[in-house]
Amino acid sequence: MPRQARINVPGLLHHVMSRGLERREIFKVVEDYQDFVERIETCLQKSPNQILAWALMPNHFHLLIRSGRGGVTDFMRRILSGYATSFNARHKRVGYLFQNRYKSIV
Numbered sequence: 001m002p003r004q005a006r007i008n009v010p011g012l013l014h015h016v017m018s019r020g021l022e023r024r025e026i027f028k029v030v031e032d033y034q035d036f037v038e039r040i041e042t043c044l045q046k047s048p049n050q051i052l053a054w055a056l057m058p059n060h061f062h063l064l065i066r067s068g069r070g071g072v073t074d075f076m077r078r079i080l081s082g083y084a085t086s087f088n089a090r091h092k093r094v095g096y097l098f099q100n101r102y103k104s105i106v
Helices: 030-045 073-090
Strands: 013-019 050-057 060-066 103-105
Touching: 030 050, 030 073
Parallel strands: none
Antiparallel strands: 013 060, 013 103, 050 060
16 A cells, blocks of 8 residues: 655644654764754755754654645655764664654644
8 A cells, every 4th residue: 555645735734753763762962962953954944844843852753843835745854864874974873763754743
């Protein structure tokens, strides 16, 4: 059965969450949290999306996003793939960091 398409309507609120593979930590040290937040800031400058609230826990995160014209798909792809690459290099590991694709509840 194919995945359901994401709903990309400007102005829609999305509760976005993702967790580490096998519920492992995705934030181990302070630098990990800082890197993730800086990536969000950088992506927000290039995107019409807004972050209204966020919470970062050691093995998962939550974001409340008001979507802009392009939706949240590309925005989240840039954040998560860049962060995973950076995390893997920083902690000398390889492979997937996140479990499945991120979850988005409208």
